[in-house]
Amino acid sequence: MNIAVFGAGAVGIYVGASLLAAGADVVLIGRARMRGQIASQGLLLSDLEGRRQRLEGDQVPYQESPSALAAADLILVTVKSADSAAAASAIAGWAKPAALVVSLQNGVGNIDTLRSLLAGRQVLAAMVPFNVVQMEGNRFHRASGGELMVEAAAGLEPWLALFRQAGLPLQQCQDIAAVQWGKLLLNLNNAVNALSGLALKSELSQRAYRRCLALLIEEALAVLRAAGIHPARIAKAGPRLLPALLRLPDAIFTRVAATMLKIDPEARSSMWQDLQARRLTEVDYLNGAIVRLAESLARDAPANRRITALVHAAEQGGLQPLSGAALYRALRA
Ligand SMILES: NC(=O)C1=CN([C@@H]2O[C@H](COP(=O)(O)OP(=O)(O)OC[C@H]3O[C@@H](n4cnc5c(N)ncnc54)[C@H](OP(=O)(O)O)[C@@H]3O)[C@@H](O)[C@H]2O)C=CC1
Ligand SMILES: CC(C)(CO)C(=O)C(=O)O
The missing domain is CATH 1.10.1040.10 (N-(1-d-carboxylethyl)-l-norvaline Dehydrogenase; domain 2)
Structure with missing residues (x-):
């Protein structure tokens, strides 16, 4: 079961690399600058409870091309709001129709943008309560607490244990x-x-x-x-x-x-x-x-x-x- 993170910056890298560190098959999709930094320096995951977990560059699949979406069963959308439409068109162009799409973005309108451009696919809204900052030395730091909340759906079932293992339990809720x-x-x-x-x-x-x-x-x-x-x-x-x-x-x-x-x-x-x-x-x-x-x-x-x-x-x-x-x-x- 493959996961793709589309728009891997602060939140996408923290979440994607945590899943990777927990043993998941993850590809991060983002910009050349970030790919270069990760390839040359690797990355460090840290949090305010003292976590420090290093991943070397060759342990982190990071691609610029949306073609990496093709193998994904779960797609986490982590672009900023203005890029939601571009994310949706990349997903529409490359992803399997059965892939589950979950938006980890702030704001209330992104989910409508994604759903309207991805008609017929399952697109769920989620909420990231914690803060992630990119710090010196390619360190991605979770700087506050809280659990991910996601719209309840049967399609999440196969992923729950993995997210828990990655230290990112998904709290399902009825009224996202x-x-x-x-x-x-x-x-x-x-x-x-x-x-x-x-x-x-x-x-x-x-x-x-x-x-x-x-x-x-x-x-x-x-x-x-x-x-x-x-x-x-x-x-x-x-x-x-x-x-x-x-x-x-x-x-x-x-x-x-x-x-x-x-x-x-x-x-x-x-x-x-x-x-x-x-x-x-x-x-x-x-x-x-x-x-x-x-x-x-x-x-x-x-x-x-x-x-x-x-x-x-x-x-x-x-x-x-x-x-x-x-x-x-x-x-x-
Ligand atoms: N940072 C935080 O603490 C939190 C953020 N959030 C929310 O999460 C979402 C993501 O935030 P954050 O991680 O901070 O954002 P970032 O800007 O750090 O990451 C988004 C990344 O996606 C890249 N990107 C944009 N469009 C594309 C594209 N078409 N193809 C590939 N890559 C693309 C951006 O590159 P470029 O900049 O070059 O466009 C950027 O590197 C936002 O909605 C934010 O509000 C929620 C909770 C906490
Ligand atoms: C976690 C929080 C509230 C921190 O300000 C955030 O959502 C953000 O930075 O966008």
Whole structure:
């Protein structure tokens, strides 16, 4: 039984290489730059619980060509949101019709894009709760905790033991859309984190940034409520409690929300990683999804709209890191 990871960057390499290390037949499909780095240096898997597992370059099949999809029975899609359509057309062109496709992407719209371009195939949505950062020395570090959640389906049965063995147990759930909306609420922090220029832990330790996130989440919750969407609880605190929790003074927050700060000091949001690498970000698929949903209901989501514009300015290199106070002012302007 073969697995292909399509779009092997931070998440794809961590998940794919963990499966490989557990004995699975895995091929990673991605860019020449990453293939070169892995071929010459191999890679190291690490996590905040102290894992350190080295794979040499010749132990990691990494290809640029989507032709590697042809042998796959399971395809994990790990491209960023803007590349979902390209991923779907590669899968449509190369993969066996019976291959199971699982999206490990953030955002709520990727699954629809994949399904509409892969009609007749089984395409499941999943949610990655943890953070992966690529660090020096080709180290792929899982910098926070949590278990993968995936839409319940009989087709997952043959894969469950393997994922468990790889340290990535799959939690099946009935209402993945609610889970994805719940995750999206947390991902509203990606933009705050990217604009802060700070590591996640240090950003979330500062009330000034948490107030920005509280504003974004509160606004998003009002839009979801108006749309009749009930986001699932992803963090220890339920979605509706999050704004009040985030606004607590630092000394209290660090005590009552200790699990939220159980993140490696090195962890950075994927959006921060995109800005650093001068790539376009997923902001249109995260904060932008709230803005579009609001518009569809003839409402506005001004704070999410403003932060989306700020991230676009940062993508063009037109913005220095913002203090929490400056960002809050910009979101309320
Ligand atoms: N990083 C994290 O901590 C987390 C990320 N996620 C989500 O997971 C998804 C993946 O994120 P992440 O791993 O950080 O992203 P990365 O950008 O690190 O990895 C995606 C990789 O796919 C490559 N790619 C894009 N299009 C193609 C294509 N057509 N063929 C081959 N390769 C392609 C990209 O190359 P290039 O850049 O050159 O286009 C990139 O190397 C996103 O939706 C993200 O939001 C979810 C939870 C945590
Ligand atoms: C894990 C988390 C929430 C970290 O910010 C993430 O999803 C991301 O970086 O995109």
